[in-house]
Amino acid sequence: MSMFSVVAKQVKTHPSLIPLFIFIGGGATMSMLYLARLALKNPDVSWDRKNNPEPWNKLEYNQQYKFFKVNMDYSKLKKDRPDF
Numbered sequence: 001m002s003m004f005s006v007v008a009k010q011v012k013t014h015p016s017l018i019p020l021f022i023f024i025g026g027g028a029t030m031s032m033l034y035l036a037r038l039a040l041k042n043p044d045v046s047w048d049r050k051n052n053p054e055p056w057n058k059l060e061y062n063q064q065y066k067f068f069k070v071n072m073d074y075s076k077l078k079k080d081r082p083d084f
Helices: 003-013 016-043
Strands: none
Touching: 003 016
């Protein structure tokens, strides 16, 4: 028996398990999407060492790269670091 057939049999006999499978599947999906976003969009991660070895220097001072911001307007920030 495959795993899917066992789960389908359990859901048929116990329909109250459906929300459990939905929430666990949704949580696993959201965690994988967040890890993919961290791996691809985070300036601390460098996948291309040949063309862009220091991607954190490419960020503008008013560019938002964090996932969640609390009462912060990045467009009104003053420059806080020197140009190199």
